[in-house]
Amino acid sequence: MKSAILAVCVAIFCLVNSAQATLIVSLSNSTPIDQYVCGNQTVLMAKFKLMTDNDGDNLTYFSVKCTGANLINYLTLMDGSSVLGTAAANSVDVLQNTAMFTFSGLDFDTSYVSKTLSLQANLGLFGDDAYGTLITAGIYDENYLTATDIITGKQDSILLNCSLPVVSNPLIAVPEPGTLVLILVATAIGAVLYIRRKR
Numbered sequence: 024m025k026s027a028i029l030a031v032c033v034a035i036f037c038l039v040n041s042a043q044a045t046l047i048v049s050l051s052n053s054t055p056i057d058q059y060v061c062g063n064q065t066v067l068m069a070k071f072k073l074m075t076d077n078d079g080d081n082l083t084y085f086s087v088k089c090t091g092a093n094l095i096n097y098l099t100l101m102d103g104s105s106v107l108g109t110a111a112a113n114s115v116d117v118l119q120n121t122a123m124f125t126f127s128g129l130d131f132d133t134s135y136v137s138k139t140l141s142l143q144a145n146l147g148l149f150g151d152d153a154y155g156t157l158i159t160a161g162i163y164d165e166n167y168l169t170a171t172d173i174i175t176g177k178q179d180s181i182l183l184n185c186s187l188p189v190v191s192n193p194l195i196a197v198p199e200p201g202t203l204v205l206i207l208v209a210t211a212i213g214a215v216l217y218i219r220r221k222r
Contacts, residue, residue: 044080044170045182048073048162048189051139060158060194062094062149067141068160069191074137075170082131083178084169086110087142091158092122094146094196098160100126101141107131124160144194153196161190 051070060066073082089095092112100107107129112122131138142160162168165181172178 045076045184046073046082046133046168046170047075047184048168049185050189050191053139055192057192058194059197060146061197061199062146062153063199065099065143065145066194068098068144068158068194069142071140071142071162071189072137073133073140074135075133076135079172079174080134080170081129081173082133082168083129083171084125084127085129085131085140086123086125086162086167087160088121088123088163088167089144089158089160090119090121091156091194091196093120094149094153094156094158095122095124096145096147098124099143099145100129101143102131102138103141107140120156142191146194149196149198151198154198156196158194158196159191161188163188 049072051072054070055067058066075082085100087098089098089112092115095112097109097111099109108126110124110126112124114123116122131140144158144160146158162183164187165183168181168183169178170181
């Protein structure tokens with residue numbers, strides 16, 4: 024009898040201490056639609072809505088995979104007007120022009136209440152070869168997010184209860200229009216007028 028009780032207690036202990044947070048992730052309706060952007064500015068990429076079913080877990084790790092990564096200086100994750108963190112590119116794939124951007128050390132409560140996180144991109148200067156590049160940020164699997172039990176301090180696995188991937192609408196890169204410059208050049212047969220774009 025004692026062994027049966029002990030077995031039950033061990034099973035309950037294992038169940039309690041192997042919690043799994045179910046996280047629902049979606050794009051907020053206020054996420055920008057496709058937009059053309061020039062470089063050298065900060066723009067809103069996406070607003071992600073998150074909600075867990077576990078009131079003992081806080082979101083401590085959040086990452087996204089970006090396309091058009093070579094055009095991004097860094098990303099900023101925000102809760103309203105509060106900055107949760109900034110992240111530079113890592114795990115860069117030069118051939119695919121993608122990279123991971125990871126925010127760690129977070130302590131963000133998403134329990135039972137839908138919270139919205141804003142993702143802003145600080146863009147570098149665009150050259151002519153950037154024209155038409157699609158810049159997106161997406162969550163592709165459970166490994167992109169981590170929850171931590173606020174009592175034990177242990178990481179809980181996350182089950183994403185949503186359709187994957189969850190990807191922002193694209194920013195479409197457009198180089199700066201520049202300025203047209205007229206150049207008058209004297210030649211043996213007369214003057215020739217050239218038009219070129221000032222960089």
